[in-house]
């Protein structure tokens with residue numbers, strides 16, 4: 635398949651025909667990768683079983699891992715979901731368009747292929763002008779997982795999408811680097827008590843202001859070995875993983891820098907190529923090659939925006955072992971560390987011990 639890449643300029647007269655073409659491709663059953671405020675998405679028609687199947691094939695994703703349906707207008711929700719609780723409207727008023735995905739009971743219009751066989755559907759309204767117009771031009775319902783190949787770090791630039799999906803999608807809309815860099819927060823509204831399934835830019839504290847009680851799915855914190863399946867099937871798969879073996883090094887800054895410098899020496903001695911993911915505050919203190927600064931601890935949004943890109947940079951450098959600092963920042967630390975823990979398969983070292 636030939637993949638066309640089209641840059642969006644932000645000038646509406648120039649972008650309108652590109653968005654119209656993208657919509658046409660979707661309505662014909664094709665695939666379009668597009669920017670959102672969180673990460674790039676790999677879009678297909680959410681109401682066509684064949685489109686969902688094409689998405690799974692292009693992504694190399696198991697088809698029991700359901701897709702998020704993206705809408706551009708609140709009224710469209712009633713077309714696909716039933717028993718929508720009042721709380722959803724309050725959440726939407728506060729957070730939509732934005733990085734929040736809500737899970738509802740689905741109606742029959744949504745094919746089982748889109749929801750991985752579940753009787754629920756995940757819905758989100760992205761906060762990105764081009765994404766919203768693209769969804770409208772496509773008929774209103776775009777199923778879109780993150781645009782990475784399954785198991786790879788999510789894509790935060792169109793270049794990442796080209797790397798992963800060239801030859802596998804009809805069109806890539808290049809909207810430049812995304813704003814947030816972590817996938818949406820997911821909340822399940824199908825049960826008595828709302829439940830957080832994936833942490834993201836919108837924090838549990840912000841959600842609780844509206845939901846009151848809020849449970850957390852054990853998969854979020856990594857307690858899934860207990861035999862119980864996670865509610866978001868995607869949380870059970872190996873995720874975001876760079877090709878090199880990633881280890882998180884925790885502790886005081888002093889101890890972390892010292893320990894990682896020892897690990898770098900050891901790796902080099904063993905003929906391994908190390909890489910380090912660091913805060914910009916500490917980046918200069920590492921002695922090895924391939925030190926990648928994710929951003930300043932004083933600006934956690936910067937770290938969130940860059941975290942997937944630095945994992946990819948470590949790959950591009952050919953690193954076989956990667957050491958990362960832990961970024962336990964106040965607001966987004968939970969979401970950032972959720973992604974890093976998955977990428978590291980929960981491998982970590984405490985440098986204070």
Ligand code: TXA
Nearest residue numbers: 672675700754755756779780817818865866867868869
């Ligand atoms: O920010 C985002 O959410 C991005 C952009 C493109 O919108 N999309 C995204 O999709 O991250 P994906 O497919 O990479 O992650 C969706 C997650 C998966 O873990 C999946 O298992 C879960 O949402 N999910 C989808 N539908 C679900 C459902 N009905 N019940 C429970 N979990 C669901």
Ligand code: MG
Nearest residue numbers: 779780788817
């Ligand atoms: Mg994903």
